[in-house]
Amino acid sequence: MENKTKVVLGVIGADCHAVGNKILNYAIGAAGFEVINLGVLVPQADFVSAAIETDAQAILVASLYGHGEIDCRGLRERCREAGIENILIYVGGNLVVGKTDFGEVEKKFLDMGYDRVYAPGTLPDVVIKNLQADLEKRGL
Amino acid sequence: MENKTKVVLGVIGADCHAVGNKILNYAIGAAGFEVINLGVLVPQADFVSAAIETDAQAILVASLYGHGEIDCRGLRERCREAGIENILIYVGGNLVVGKTDFGEVEKKFLDMGYDRVYAPGTLPDVVIKNLQADLEKRGL
Amino acid sequence: MELKNKKWTREQFDTIRAEVLTHWATGKDVDMEEAVKFHETIPAKRHFAKRLIKAKKNGETLTQPRAGVALINEHIELLNFLRNEGEADLLPTTIDSYTRQNQYKEAQNGIEESMKAGRSLLNGFPAVNHGVEGVRRVVESVDAPLQVRHGTPDARLLTEITLAAGYTSYEGGGISYNIPYAKSVSLERTIYDWQYCDRLVGIYAEQGVEINREPFGPLTGTLVPPSVSHSVAVIEGLLAAEQGVKNLTLGYGQCGNLIQDVAAIKALEQLAEEYFAKHGYNDCTLTSVFHQWMGGFPQDEAKAFGVISWGAAAAVLSQATKVIVKTPHEALGIPTKEANAQGLRTTKQMINMLKDQPYPMTKEVLDEVEIIKAESRCILDKVFELGQGDYAVGAVRAFEAGVLDVPFAPSKYSLNKILPARDNNGAVRLFDVGNLPFTPELVAFHKDKIDQRAKVEGRSPSFQMVIDDIYAISKGNLVGRPR
Amino acid sequence: MELKNKKWTREQFDTIRAEVLTHWATGKDVDMEEAVKFHETIPAKRHFAKRLIKAKKNGETLTQPRAGVALINEHIELLNFLRNEGEADLLPTTIDSYTRQNQYKEAQNGIEESMKAGRSLLNGFPAVNHGVEGVRRVVESVDAPLQVRHGTPDARLLTEITLAAGYTSYEGGGISYNIPYAKSVSLERTIYDWQYCDRLVGIYAEQGVEINREPFGPLTGTLVPPSVSHSVAVIEGLLAAEQGVKNLTLGYGQCGNLIQDVAAIKALEQLAEEYFAKHGYNDCTLTSVFHQWMGGFPQDEAKAFGVISWGAAAAVLSQATKVIVKTPHEALGIPTKEANAQGLRTTKQMINMLKDQPYPMTKEVLDEVEIIKAESRCILDKVFELGQGDYAVGAVRAFEAGVLDVPFAPSKYSLNKILPARDNNGAVRLFDVGNLPFTPELVAFHKDKIDQRAKVEGRSPSFQMVIDDIYAISKGNLVGRPR
Numbered sequence A, B: 001m002e003n004k005t006k007v008v009l010g011v012i013g014a015d016c017h018a019v020g021n022k023i024l025n026y027a028i029g030a031a032g033f034e035v036i037n038l039g040v041l042v043p044q045a046d047f048v049s050a051a052i053e054t055d056a057q058a059i060l061v062a063s064l065y066g067h068g069e070i071d072c073r074g075l076r077e078r079c080r081e082a083g084i085e086n087i088l089i090y091v092g093g094n095l096v097v098g099k100t101d102f103g104e105v106e107k108k109f110l111d112m113g114y115d116r117v118y119a120p121g122t123l124p125d126v127v128i129k130n131l132q133a134d135l136e137k138r139g140l
Numbered sequence C, D: 001m002e003l004k005n006k007k008w009t010r011e012q013f014d015t016i017r018a019e020v021l022t023h024w025a026t027g028k029d030v031d032m033e034e035a036v037k038f039h040e041t042i043p044a045k046r047h048f049a050k051r052l053i054k055a056k057k058n059g060e061t062l063t064q065p066r067a068g069v070a071l072i073n074e075h076i077e078l079l080n081f082l083r084n085e086g087e088a089d090l091l092p093t094t095i096d097s098y099t100r101q102n103q104y105k106e107a108q109n110g111i112e113e114s115m116k117a118g119r120s121l122l123n124g125f126p127a128v129n130h131g132v133e134g135v136r137r138v139v140e141s142v143d144a145p146l147q148v149r150h151g152t153p154d155a156r157l158l159t160e161i162t163l164a165a166g167y168t169s170y171e172g173g174g175i176s177y178n179i180p181y182a183k184s185v186s187l188e189r190t191i192y193d194w195q196y197c198d199r200l201v202g203i204y205a206e207q208g209v210e211i212n213r214e215p216f217g218p219l220t221g222t223l224v225p226p227s228v229s230h231s232v233a234v235i236e237g238l239l240a241a242e243q244g245v246k247n248l249t250l251g252y253g254q255c256g257n258l259i260q261d262v263a264a265i266k267a268l269e270q271l272a273e274e275y276f277a278k279h280g281y282n283d284c285t286l287t288s289v290f291h292q293w294m295g296g297f298p299q300d301e302a303k304a305f306g307v308i309s310w311g312a313a314a315a316v317l318s319q320a321t322k323v324i325v326k327t328p329h330e331a332l333g334i335p336t337k338e339a340n341a342q343g344l345r346t347t348k349q350m351i352n353m354l355k356d357q358p359y360p361m362t363k364e365v366l367d368e369v370e371i372i373k374a375e376s377r378c379i380l381d382k383v384f385e386l387g388q389g390d391y392a393v394g395a396v397r398a399f400e401a402g403v404l405d406v407p408f409a410p411s412k413y414s415l416n417k418i419l420p421a422r423d424n425n426g427a428v429r430l431f432d433v434g435n436l437p438f439t440p441e442l443v444a445f446h447k448d449k450i451d452q453r454a455k456v457e458g459r460s461p462s463f464q465m466v467i468d469d470i471y472a473i474s475k476g477n478l479v480g481r482p483r
């Protein structure tokens, strides 16, 4: 148990979409990570504190309901302030309101400081592969 | 019978779409016109000769199958050559190949010398109203 | 606060009301007397409850979209577009998610950001912030029956404001707007707060103002077995009736197997009649709503049109009173008004082509009706027993015990022990019945159905099967077969 | 020319063949020996007949679009697009209308105008003008089973060229490609000319090359009662089998009432088995094709998607072997490749969602099957009698007598005495049975059905009712109720 890499998972803001979260939790766990799943309706602050408490290597933020643009701003800064500036942060789901060209959306969230931005309906395997690769790069 | 206004009706070229033709035939006849219905697969020449033989006041050309652009060119000239230069000529149906902006199509056929051009799915009542109005203008 | 399924006294209501109306500045403008007068001026064609009664009488299935944007004028424009271009029979006002969580400051911020951005940054219409006057403008600018649709655990202020503004229908319930929408709000709390909403509707009714109420049928929208959502629907219906609600629409979300879907609507209507009669609520008009597939959609619009059409077919063949319509943008984002109108027109076409062909009540359908009713009775009667004759108390205890259990629910007050999966014909069954109080026969029925499928697929039932089913429709299938 | 339903001798065939191949310059390049060698190299997955047999075995319903443009490269691109983006299982090559009328000069002109215009001015692919080599390029550039679809009274040269080029399926028939597509070509002529086409397929078969043949089921596509099109389908099937065809697909165009549509496919399959056995054609493989609604479509694309979806549902619920797919552009013009692919994907989604839910064979369905079979037997047996045991001669006489009669047909060889109209459930019945040789019971059945509807609508049956039904689906309904 101990030596498993830890990742924090949660659905941010006032968002209650739980199905994807449960599947990601199951799949990422099954892939050998220790998932700290905060579930739905998670404030930014909780992602940061959970990451610090558990010494996690990555934060996986989900936003399905359309307010992602508002809810996700400033998470990177919070991490910086809390001293985990370099933690991996992924974000995915239906990030903005409306059917939008993903290119724009991706850019917007990369600029906010997210390491990877996922298009709607991304399958868990993709995330897991990326996680393993990114952590390896960091020698973990 | 005699003193009814006569109109020639037909589906031009290699076109076999008969349903609309039968309905137009029925409706225009019911509206008090004498319809000379040439049916489907009608060459340009037949429209002209039928109009002359019956001393018709209007020619109603239908083209559904997409070749209207090719089939309808030159009908006005033929009428001119045959000495019925001023006869009313309407055209309707699905005149060109593909879903096309009707404005363009209308212009194209007006330029070919048609008096009225009808969009796909036009109902008989519309045609009948127009016929009555146009013939009245001509004092018929 | 002591939860009881008992009509509130006016005192109890008024004390709490005084406090509720202070939750946000706009609360003070609520004037029930003025509201009652306004409601009396609403013509029948714009009156939700009356329109539903007429539809039920004529055997119509009415269409209704979901729609809501941040700003008033844009919202009015949106609704009129759906009325005119979408041929919608009934119109919604979908509330944004901040308001749903009573985060009125965030909603205010969303309004301002939307003004700046020139597009809606909110996923719905923040009615509380717009206040009675603003919402009234919507009511006066739209020529169709209007309903509030949301997902709000504590909807008391929202109810006060929208009803005062002239809405004639209101969605939600203490269970259906908690378990799928909240994480750590107790059921006691939400059922109690929704008694307030129902009581308010009852008080309007006592003054001759009929307002339609609709518990949210589909719950998590994802492989919810009919008997589970039916039990919740009937309980919320009974709780509403006790508070004086006289016009109720009970709902169900499409599962995808036509026989099961047709049977589900029949069973829902019959169960409701049965339990309302049993408990003496005989002056309450009941209608039904069918939700087109509420789970994950295909991203491709052409495929989405297929899913929408199949939902429309099931709705009209089951003769539901109304159908809630999805759009070709479903998988990707809040639809444009054009995409929303497209879903409505596809649905209208299906309804009009199918309305003259009743679905034969075959043995398969009737058997399915009996199964759903038998399961629902097991649950409902156990809830009643746990509550010692009180459905409100019983519901709370039932969720603790897993007697009521909603798959994939985010709320920690749902045990999440049951696991649904499709059988070999695509009907939603239970791969794990958890603590549902089913008879051994019913448990065996589900086991057989799942085993039958597993056998065909040459694999043993597993959570992977559940996951495959969750993705199936979005990947173009009904049953999530192994690749 | 003396018409007999008798397998042609090789001499008879060869004399005519020598002449046929001179109808257009490209005829001289037809080389059957080379063709047979080429056919032997076609892999199963690209082989139409083999793919159909596999589908029938697995209970699949395959999707197939209509598509054809003037120029070779554009046509190849179109087909591959429909394969990749439309997920089509089977591919067509729809032939243009000049070629259909053997107006190869006009077709040539269309090819040149299309090159100039940079877009196709032809409504299909002029295969004769492109010749064996050009058509072969298509066959070699597309990775799916390919069929020729047209509407050609005299298709002899077209058949020679496309089969020599490697097509493994061929649509048409002496009745179904005359009555709906021609005006004054005698049936004797077209049946005779189509015996040539069938004989050619038979000669390929004798050399071990299996080619699928498909009579055109929907005829005029407009309110054609099942028994009328079934009779034509069975007759053309029998005529083809006599000439040595071994793989046949019989078709039917959707009427719109699900019970009637499901019953129609069942009845068609059963009738074919029955008559093929009766006349000793036991080595011929039979499959079925369901055509999505072939009459007037709604112009609005969202509504068209509804019509397409309903056609897809009926196709898979009736377990037809394949379905011919319409597009959201249907009412307005030849579809773009994108619109064509959309119709295919909508259909795929429906098929995949419904394939696991067999439609219950209810009493209503079984009764309808019996009606359709009884009506068809009346017609078929009368045709046989009129022909003194010869279906070819019988067909000609039957059309003269109105024993066979196709509504709204342009051909003067169809009496056009029958008038179809929908009953109160939307099933297509006969408002005037004309001279169809129905039993008094069957005549009464139709009368009752129409009267029943007329009563509901408070009007007496009339031609206006027929007109209302013709427009109904394009106006968003199934039954053309009075406004």
Ligand code: B12
Pocket (backbone or CB within 6 Å): A014, A015, A016, A017, A018, A019, A020, A021, A023, A024, A060, A061, A062, A063, A064, A065, A066, A067, A090, A091, A092, A093, A094, A095, A096, A097, A098, A099, A118, A119, A120, A121, A122, A123, A124, A127, C066, C094, C095, C096, C097, C100, C123, C124, C151, C180, C181, C218, C219, C220, C221, C222, C294, C295, C296, C297, C298, C329, C330, C331, C332, C333, C334, C335, C408, C409, C410, C470
């Ligand atoms: C089911 C559903 C619901 C259910 C949720 C039940 C529950 N508690 O879980 C109910 C009915 C309650 C619901 C409510 C609402 N919903 Co909803 N819902 C859906 C729906 C249909 C499916 C979601 C789902 O479960 N998919 C299946 C799972 C497995 O996939 P997933 O959620 O997409 O997650 C996967 C991927 O996205 C990815 N992923 C997700 N997050 C992350 C994060 C990372 C880091 C990574 C790497 C990957 C990743 O991995 C997951 C597993 O593959 C979607 C539309 C759709 N997708 O078809 C709308 C949708 C998400 N909902 C939407 C909205 C707006 C709402 C509401 C606000 C109501 C409304 N206004 O209509 C409320 C929200 C209330 C709230 N406070 O949040 C919108 C969002 C619009 C937008 N973004 O522009 C959608 C897109 C529908 C739409 N087009 O309008 N909804």
Ligand code: B12
Pocket (backbone or CB within 6 Å): B014, B015, B016, B017, B018, B019, B020, B021, B023, B024, B060, B061, B062, B063, B064, B065, B066, B067, B090, B091, B092, B093, B094, B095, B096, B097, B098, B099, B118, B119, B120, B121, B122, B123, B124, B127, D066, D094, D095, D096, D097, D100, D123, D124, D151, D180, D181, D218, D219, D220, D221, D222, D294, D295, D296, D297, D298, D329, D330, D331, D332, D333, D334, D335, D408, D409, D410, D470
């Ligand atoms: C039924 C039908 C057929 C039947 C016809 C049976 C018959 N003999 O009548 C069959 C199956 C045989 C058929 C064959 C073909 N068809 Co067709 N057919 C249709 C369909 C679905 C309905 C036509 C119909 O009957 N409508 C009902 C009647 C009442 O309406 P209407 O015909 O539009 O006529 C009304 C109005 O247009 C108007 N009107 C018509 N003409 C005129 C003229 C005047 C002067 C006025 C004022 C008004 C007017 O008044 C009529 C009464 O309201 C249409 C698409 C659609 N509309 O949904 C395609 C369609 C017309 N067919 C089409 C094609 C291409 C063909 C084929 C070439 C096959 C192919 N490549 O797919 C062959 C043609 C062979 C030939 N030589 O002509 C295309 C034409 C494409 C284009 N223009 O770009 C269409 C539009 C379908 C499509 N989108 O691809 N077809």
